[in-house]
Amino acid sequence: xxxxxxxxxxxxxxxxxxxxxxxxxxxxxxxxxxxxxxxxxxxxxxxxxxxxxxxxxxxxxxxxxxxxxxxxxxxxxxxxxxxxxxxxxxxxxxxxxxxxxxxxxxxxxxxxxxxxxxxxxxxxxxxxxxxxxxxxxxxxxxxxxxxxxxxxxxxxxxxxxxxxxxxxxxxxxxxxxxxxxxxxxxxxxxxxxxxxxxxxxxxxxxxxxxxxxxxxxxxxxxxxxxxxxxxxxxxxxxxxxxxxxxxxxxxxxxxxxxxxxxxxxxxxxxxxxxxxxxxxxxxxxxxxxxxxxxxxxxxxxxxxxxxxxxxxxxxxxxxxxxxxxxxxxxxxxxxxxxxxxxxxxxxxxxxxxxxxxxxxxxxxxxxxxxxxxxxxxxxxxxxxxxxxxxxxxxxxxxxxxxx
Numbered sequence: 424x425x426x427x428x429x430x431x432x433x434x435x436x437x438x439x440x441x442x443x444x445x446x447x448x449x450x451x452x453x454x455x456x457x458x459x460x461x462x463x464x465x466x467x468x469x470x471x472x473x474x475x476x477x478x479x480x481x482x483x484x485x486x487x488x489x490x491x492x493x494x495x496x497x498x499x500x501x502x503x504x505x506x507x508x509x510x511x512x513x514x515x516x517x518x519x520x521x522x523x524x525x526x527x528x529x530x531x532x533x534x535x536x537x538x539x540x541x542x543x544x545x546x547x548x549x550x551x552x553x554x555x556x557x558x559x560x561x562x563x564x565x566x567x568x569x570x571x572x573x574x575x576x577x578x579x580x581x582x583x584x585x586x587x588x589x590x591x592x593x594x595x596x597x598x599x600x601x602x603x604x605x606x607x608x609x610x611x612x613x614x615x616x617x618x619x620x621x622x623x624x625x626x627x628x629x630x631x632x633x634x635x636x637x638x639x640x641x642x643x644x645x646x647x648x649x650x651x652x653x654x655x656x657x658x659x660x661x662x663x664x665x666x667x668x669x670x671x672x673x674x675x676x677x678x679x680x681x682x683x684x685x686x687x688x689x690x691x692x693x694x695x696x697x698x699x700x701x702x703x704x705x706x707x708x709x710x711x712x713x714x715x716x717x718x719x720x721x722x723x724x725x726x727x728x729x730x731x732x733x734x735x736x737x738x739x740x741x742x743x744x745x746x747x748x749x750x751x752x753x754x755x756x757x758x759x760x761x762x763x764x765x766x767x768x769x770x771x772x773x774x775x776x777x778x779x780x781x782x783x784x785x786x787x788x789x790x791x792x793x794x795x796x797x798x799x800x801x802x803x804x805x806x807x808x809x810x811x812x813x814x815x816x817x818x819x820x821x822x823x824x825x826x
Contacts, residue, residue, distance in 0.1 A: 433582075434575040441571035445564050456549045464525055465513060468541045472529045478537035490540040494528075497538055501526055505538065515543075523547065589614050599626040678714060681741070700739030704767055705730045707744060712765075715751050723760030724777075730767040736823055738800040746802065749793050750774055750815050758812060771818040778812040 471489050478493045485491065492498075497505070504514045505528050512528040525541040589609065596602040602622035609615035712726045719726060736743055754763045754776035761777030797804045801823050805816045 433579045434572055437571045437575035437579075438568050441567050442564060445567050449560050449564075453549070460547070460549050461515075464541065464543050464546065468513070468525055468527050468539060471541070472527055472539045475529070475537065475539065476531055476533075478531065478535055488542045488546070490542075492538045492540060494536040494538060501538060501540065510536070585611065586614065589618065593618055593621060596622075599623075599629070700737065702736040702738060702740040702743045704734035704736055705732050707736075707740060708747065708765065708767065711744065711748055711751055715748075715755060719755050719763065722755060724755060724758065725762055727762050727764045729765065731769065734767060734769060734824065736819070738823060742796060742800055746793055746797050746800075746804070746817075747772075750804075750817070753815070761812075769824050771816060773814060773816050775814045776812050778810075 471486065474484070475491055478491055492501070500516075500518055501524075504516055505512055505526060507528075509528055510530050513525065515523070515525045517523045521544075522542050523544045525543055527539045527541075528536070529539055530536050589605075592605055593602060596605060599622040602618055602625065606615045606618035606622065609618060708728060708730055712728055716726065751763070751765075751774070754774055758776030759778050763777075764773075764775045766773050794804050797817065801820055803818045805818075807814055807816070
């Protein structure tokens, strides 16, 4: 359905209203003219009937359009229309010869019945002038419609300007309280209700965001406690060479907990995540690949890493690791056996994993959360499927890369 501006929509409705109202007036005027014309003809018919005293010898001054006929000698078409000699019955119809007549059944003072026929064919002035009058009506209707359009633009224009000004004020409002004050001052009730509703929705969204931030902050701080205990256990295991396997497992668990904690705190933080930092891309990716290689091997997968050795990201390593680790985990968990190809250069990173036997869903911390983490450091993450698997594409701007 095509969309129109408020001014166009109201102008069209004004024009339609004017056209319909004008046509109603034209119809009522034509009906009134026909009624008046008929009443004039019938009045003259009765006036002439009052002068008839003998149907066999009508008055010499009878007008030329009139004809007095005794009931016994009525033509068949007139007799059929009258349906008898009821006094005062008046009919009008077009005869077989094309003449339009009014016929009155009457009686003389002596009680003799007769029919007075009035040929009004040449006196139907409304019908004769109808074609010419319709041209004037069409012209008048066009003028009225144009006037309605111009008036609507003039009158509605003020309302549209008021609505546009209100929209600008709504968009420029710094907080819901300012929007509530604007709604109180708005003279148009509907506009005020709309602004008040927007303020209510805005306040609910802010409350939801604040609850999420508080929840994330709580989770981030709660993760610090098991992390500290794990670090203590790791120090004790490091002193005992006989627990190398357990040490390795605990080391990977701590690294994952650390990334999760950092990610939660980054999301909960109100400050931008583009703080100073530097991450060597090749070293970061190599460390993640080595960490996740045992998991990939268990699923019949292997990593193929192609990365520019000079590439460095001007972003904090902990959040970069979190984003990339979740991309790799998704490729392992939701891909099939084969090679997971990773390529990165100054323009971006592309990760391709083989197609799984069964369609799987999931994205580590979740596609939306990873996307939000990436957005905080100026990155964009996109997911796509293709015939032999799926791929993730990470794009960053020039500010994200060290020269």
